[in-house]
Amino acid sequence: MRCYRLEKGGHLDGIVPREEPMPTPKPTDILVRVHAVSLNRRDALILHERYPLPSAPDVIPISDGAGEVVAVGAEVTRFQVGDRIVGGYWPRWHDGRLRPELLDQPGCTLDGMLTEYALLDQQWAVHVPGHLSWAEAATLPCAGVTAWNSIVGGEPLRPGQTVLTLGTGSVSLFALQFAKMLGCRVISTTSSKIKAGRLKALGADHVINYIDTPEWGQAVRELTEGRGADLIVETNGPATIEQSVRAAALYGQIVLLAVSAPTSRSHIEISGEAYGSTLATIRRIFAGNRADHEAMNQAISAHHLRPVIDRVFGFAETHDAFTYYLGSKPFGKVIIRID
Missing domain, CATH: 3.90.180.10 (Medium-chain alcohol dehydrogenases, catalytic domain)
Structure with missing residues (x-):
């Protein structure tokens, strides 16, 4: 072979x-x-x-x-x-x-x-x-199991709640698809106009250009009438964690997947101002187990994702x-x- x-x-x-x-x-x-x-x-x-x-x-x-x-x-x-x-x-x-x-x-x-x-x-x-x-x-x-556990592995999401995904990596795309499958509203970020169109075609309700809008946490709050995102799939930390906290709803969930990035920053920094204004929970995951995978496959089959x-x-x-x-x-x- x-x-x-x-x-x-x-x-x-x-x-x-x-x-x-x-x-x-x-x-x-x-x-x-x-x-x-x-x-x-x-x-x-x-x-x-x-x-x-x-x-x-x-x-x-x-x-x-x-x-x-x-x-x-x-x-x-x-x-x-x-x-x-x-x-x-x-x-x-x-x-x-x-x-x-x-x-x-x-x-x-x-x-x-x-x-x-x-x-x-x-x-x-x-x-x-x-x-x-x-x-x-x-x-x-x-990527599939990681996104699945990001969306369903914490406090249950309800239809109509808001999920924020960062960028267009494969975990973020899966998370967008799973969130829409559950009836959630999805806000996504990208720096590319072409990819923004593809995100919307995939189901994103709003797309924020994080280059044009570096304070995208505030933009998320504005799109949600001040409430913030109920769940954030944080794939880009540590550089983006401050904005993710600012984007989170009062009792929001931040699923932290990446803790390193190709930058000089190797540690996570959240200002007291940002974290003091929320009761958000930060949750770490590392993909998932076989039972998670099988549950995800059942959902994928049922919805023909x-x-x-x-x-x-x-x-x-x-x-x-x-x-x-x-x-x-x-x-x-x-x-x-x-x-």
């Missing part, structure tokens, strides 16, 4: 193509013919040796991939040959809270999905919503896919198709 391995971090040349023997399922394993993978920011951080978890030597990269089960071990009960699956972002975290002994991730501490055939324990995968293509299914484990894809590359174009992802600001997911 063909695969890629991360022989040495720090640069793209460290991701090296290989020809390897086909893996054989052990009793509880499933063998998956991978059809598509999607890139996430964590894949770039692992490549550049900046991810919190140290990666295993010579690991197969990329956490998110979708494929077809082509063989099963003798004790497998959750899947059968022909099933369409995606691997889990935290494969050992099935339910409840994340614990230290569950801190394994494909493409990091475990072999990932940038391979023609992946061997997974049956507990490490979930079924794919039937209406999704392979490329669409491959977007779900990291389709993830946003920016561009698809071939398997032999893996370096081009990484280069594009790292050097551009895609609107939606970057996919590598494995034919």
